[in-house]
Amino acid sequence: MTENKSQPGNDRRQRLAPTERKQRIVEGAIQFFAEAGFSGQTRELAHRLGITQPLLYRYFPTKQDLIEQVYEELFVGRWQPEWGALITDRSRPLRDRLIDFYRAYANDALTYEWIRIYMFAGLAGEDINRRYIDLLEERLLTPVCAEVRAEAGAPAPADVPIGSLELEAAWHLHAAVFYYFVRKYIYQTKVEPDLEAFIIDAVDRTLDGALAITRRMVGRE
Amino acid sequence: MTENKSQPGNDRRQRLAPTERKQRIVEGAIQFFAEAGFSGQTRELAHRLGITQPLLYRYFPTKQDLIEQVYEELFVGRWQPEWGALITDRSRPLRDRLIDFYRAYANDALTYEWIRIYMFAGLAGEDINRRYIDLLEERLLTPVCAEVRAEAGAPAPADVPIGSLELEAAWHLHAAVFYYFVRKYIYQTKVEPDLEAFIIDAVDRTLDGALAITRRMVGRE
DNA sequence: CCAATAGTTTATCGTTTGATAAACTAACGA
DNA sequence: TCGTTAGTTTATCAAACGATAAACTATTGG
Secondary structure, eight states, X not given: OOOOTTSTTOOOXXXXXXXXXXHHHHHHHHHHHHHHOXXXXXXHHXXXXXXXXXXXXXXXXXXXXXXXXXXXXXXXXXXXXXXXXXXXXXXXXXXXXXXXXHHHHHHHTSOXXXXXXXXXXXXXXXXXXXXXXXXXXXXXXXXXHHHHHHHHTOOOTXXXXXXXXXXXXXXXXXXXXXXXXXXXXXXXXXXXXXXXXXXHHHHHHHHHHHXXXXXXXXXXX | OOOOTTSTTOOOSOOOOHHHHHHXXXXXXXXXXXXXXXXXXHHHHHHHHTSOHHHHHXXXXXXHHHHHHHHIIIIITTOOTHHHHHHHOTTSOHHHHHHHHHHHHHHHTOOXXXXXXXXXXXXXXXXXXXXXXXXXXXXXXXXXHHHHHHHHTOOOTXXXXXXXXXXXXXXXXXXXXXXXXXXXXIIOOOOOSOHHHHHHHHHHHHHHHHHHHHHHHHOOO
């Protein structure tokens, strides 16, 4: 018997560079906390990672620090800057832009881990949700309102500011898509299997209705 | 000094009839778990109730039994049977019926406690959410689809079954109202202050769009 | 080949937490 | 008035859990 280092089931005590180990811990934590919530035990997280529990504390002083890192990775890192340009590109029909955006957003952001940790964080009273919503209103919802205005032939936001109820119209579409994934990943019930078709219908319903209401509310130019 | 029983600050050791005590515990548990989640400690719940922690175990064998009772009180007890009739009353415009329903539903069901405990339960993997959604689809969403069909002049569900995407259209409105309260009570962000106006707009957006799509999807009679 | 560095584990501490047992006492009936 | 019933508290247990200290060992440079 020479080396048994690479034998299956005997691969413990795997020495990694600090950055690599830290990254693995964060990724494992995302998966684990998404399932178990933040009251999940550090011992079980360590077990899933194939390491011992005190090792976590070599890389993160406290459990809360690890959680903070999870937020960073998940909520700050996943917003794609090009989405903003996608929304405001008036060379394409607004309907197509919204469909493309929500297709991309659903794919990159609204994953199992994202949705669940987002909701866990909200219930825990963390301000990460409020900060994310500020970002969302600034980069998505307000621009969408401006595009709806343009589409409806209504005054630009610079002349007539976006009203609270108009913002709610943009939330309306967002809520439909978001809640679809809440049902899928939190309640774990059956949802429409064709995500593409679902998004198209949701956009059409919201947009048609929103256009009519916007014309009524804000008036045409 | 004769009696100090009713003096303020000295009212401990308050003896209650079992049913009364049990009721107070459940109501306190609803409030407490809504804030703290189900990982909230029994000692703190007892403290808020002004009783000692072991007393909880006189009335509920385990913490989980108490939680079960919270579900019962909150999710089973709050559905008003008359809501079904409200939806299907074709002597009134569908728009008015939907507005009235969601006004009532928001008032009676979508409270701070309800929303938060519902979400906590979902994340915990409890099947109460799936059971509630079955109830919702049967008593609300499917009937709404049938009414939209009638309004759109499309075939009745008996002839052409309700499709998955049609059900999603009913979910669309439901999601908008639900998510409004998620933002209010879970993320705790500013929302449109006029709930009435919000509901009216949401109904109009969804209904107009849904009518058009239903006509396209199912065809007219 | 050896010694120093540092990644990882073993052992353990102090609290927290759900739950139980036994003591205490307010209320009611004979 | 007194004794029994039962609602409530005090005291405590055992396991769970975040966190720390010290021992262990894989890797690297000379």
